[in-house]
Amino acid sequence: MKSLAVKNLKGKPVRTAVLILLSALLTAAVFGASVIVSSLRTGLGSLENRLGADIMVVPYEATTQKKFENIVLQGATGYFYMDNKRAEQVMQTEGIKQASAQYFLASTSSSCCSVAVQIIGFDPETDFTITPWVKKSYGSQLKKYDVVVGNDLNAFVGDSIQFFGVECHVAAKLERTGTSFDTAAFTNTETIKELINTSVVKKMNSVGDVDPDNAVSCLMINVAEGYTPEQVVNDINLHVKKVKAIRSEELISGVSQSLDGVCEVIGIMIAAVWLLGLVILILAFTMSINERRKEFAVLRVIGASRAGLAGIVLKEACLSCLLGSVVGAGIGLLVIIPFNGFIEQLMGLPFLLPGAGELVKYILAALALSVISGALAAAVSALRVSRIDTGVILRGDN
Amino acid sequence: MSLTAEGLTKEFIRETKNTNRFTAVDNVSLTLDSGELTVLMGRSGSGKTTLLNMLSGLLEPSSGRVSYDGRSLYEMSDKQLSRLRNKHFGVIPQGQTAIHSLSVMENIMLPFALYGEGGAEDESYARELMERLDILQLEGAKPAELSGGELRRMAIARAVIRKPPVIFADEPTGDLDDENTIAVFDFLKALAGEGAAVLVVTHENDAKPYADKLLTMSSGRLNECE
Known part of the structure; x- marks a missing residue:
């Protein structure tokens, strides 16, 4: 049913764009903040070395x-x-x-x-x-x-x-x-x-x-x-x-303490943004699925199993979140790489971007987190869709 | 092929003055045979759609049994029953049931797409059906561009694209003009002529002349007219 999920996403470009945008913002925030924390830690490491x-x-x-x-x-x-x-x-x-x-x-x-x-x-x-x-x-x-x-x-x-x-x-x-x-x-x-x-x-x-x-x-x-x-x-x-x-340790510890404080604040912000993003995604999927109850009832009539309906919802969510996370990671890179000097000045702490390999790891982690968030957010809707009462929905809409 | 219902009853929980149980279908038994068009008539609320949903595997009865070629529908797993409905049953639900994000052709091919099936031959059959139903020119159009009659004919094509042996049509002409009504009944009669067992649930008298078997329902009970 993968192609059907793709067709559904293509068929409703506005709905899909909104989901992709939400996911992109979530990924950009989480990815950007993680890279900033990592850069601060790498910067401190470089200072110590x-x-x-x-x-x-x-x-x-x-x-x-x-x-x-x-x-x-x-x-x-x-x-x-x-x-x-x-x-x-x-x-x-x-x-x-x-x-x-x-x-x-x-x-x-x-x-x-x-x-x-x-x-x-x-x-x-x-x-x-x-x-x-x-x-x-x-x-x-x-x-x-x-x-x-x-x-x-x-x-x-x-x-x-x-x-x-x-x-x-x-x-x-x-x-x-x-x-x-x-x-x-x-x-x-x-x-x-x-x-x-x-x-x-x-x-x-x-x-x-x-x-x-x-x-x-x-x-x-x-x-x-x-x-x-x-x-x-x-x-x-x-x-x-x-x-x-x-x-020297005494001098470094001052910087290290400031860095720990900044990292803690950023960590809390990442968690808060992720939670907020998850809630928004849950709402977005719930609204989207409510709007499409009749569509899912029709799919059930023509032979979709309950698990199959849930699968369509989850695939749509994962696909849109994957696309969004790629866009989000791109936005994160576009902000952090050219402006890392500005970020360093703003924070007044050693700031050294991690290497390309490390950045790729962060990108992959951000993609995984976004897809998992999408799947989690859509799980509630998928469960509801799988329990759909076809007769009531089709009759109620007529 | 035969689809048989024995002692089908469906009760719903509903708050009324004296009781909280409401019997929508009461101890119904019937058989749908290949090559026959059965028309089920009755007033609104008589239990026709509930019976159709139970027969097509969409609504589990409170008691009784539905068998297709000797296999009891409600003893199957949801996956097996869904696959059976996909391949062997063609269901035309009430009202407009198009998926608006898909084109007419994609809507018709949906029973194949659900299971990642369907090739050029099936698309060719889809075009043949569209031609028979006079919607071939709308192949690439989106449902929003279609009239009510065209949408209904698209839903019929989607229901029969897999050449199912059993076809269930719930009020297939409910919101159609006379010309479209005749076209739809002619098509369903032709399908019965080609060997399908067709059950048409309707409250329109126009269906009577097409019936090989005419049934009526009132208060959840079934009566055979001829």
Whole structure:
């Protein structure tokens, strides 16, 4: 009776379009929300992978800045410096296995800079957080004035890019992380020191007089075996003045908590939308079937079994919901893929779209959920249709 | 082929002054034979349609038995009975019974479509029926474009597309003009002539001349006239 179900759907285009639209909206909402949750989780995973340090040490006053976590964790624009002596003092702390300094600077949107971005300087000799990530895109050593740019930055390998009037060369483009690192630029110590110096000379550095040879923004630390990050953090905070040591996990947990909250809200919304969609589909099928009681009575007269009538209703529901879910998944993709940068900005959380394989899984899950919802919604109508009293209906309509 | 009813009774639960049971058909026995057109007449509410529904396997009797070629209809499963109705019984219900989303041809082929059957040969027979019933030109039309008489002739073609041995027609000329009434009775008589057992339920006297057997019903009881 599959062909009959198809003929029925084709024969009533408005009714079918309404069912397809309902199903499409349901799928788009559920699919879109699921992909957003997954992207947030993938983004957090990417952030954790990228971090690679047990402890971060920053100047104490930096922790009072609003976006401090985002600057250190995600590469948001902003900068601060501490005296090199403090950094050396920190490195004397017992239990440190590796330590590497990082330097932050934000370019401006004025004519001296091609683009306003966060510039992060690292020492390729000691670095253990940025280098492994950069190596995936650029195998060679960065030379002076070489920069590696984030994936979302509108600059490509071979391009020239200007910061504070200094011409830099784009050596590589990094893979996407779903964080503000995607719009940041990375360079070596030599280059960043010159950029900081130029920004100071041109009076474009908001910190004021900074001696780049005597300042660092942040120290990334890995603890040695036999020590815990807590021990080393406490030791640094106790013995080195004007700095703040923070466990990376502690920083991540703030983002993770916000993400858990957002995911919970989205999860509740998905459930609510699904329930609402199910109720609307039940009503739509009930109304449609009530309208077609005589049609089903006629089918019974010409030899349809009770199970056969229920089968027609279920097949129509599954077919229309399948079509709707394909449309819905398409709408979801069309909204999420081109606007993922906007969604990331809106949420202020790391946001990294899952890979194609993962997206296909979500699409299939959304299709299955939609078809199951359609079948569930139509089950009540199918049961009613299978119990139809042919005689009463045909006589009642005459 | 023979269809036999023995002691058929149908009671409905209905609130009245003295009792909550209403007997629509009361202990009816009859036989429909091949090649005969049986006309069942009676006033509205006499139990004619209830009897037709029981005979065609659509309404289970309260008591009694309906047998088709020795097999009791109501001892079959719903699936078996539905298949029997699909292949062996042609039922023309009262009123307009077209499926409006389908074309005239698709409506006529519906008994095949229900079970995923029907080929070019059956479509060719459908066209032959349409020609006999003078609706061939409406093959691709939708029911909304048809007149009452055309719709009725389409319902008749649909009922007989599988060449069923038994045909049940419930008020087949109820809302038709004289010309259409004659055309329908002529067609049903021709089918009986081709070997089908035809039962026509009607309250119209126009049917009498076509009857090989004339039955009347009143208050659920059956009387044979000739």
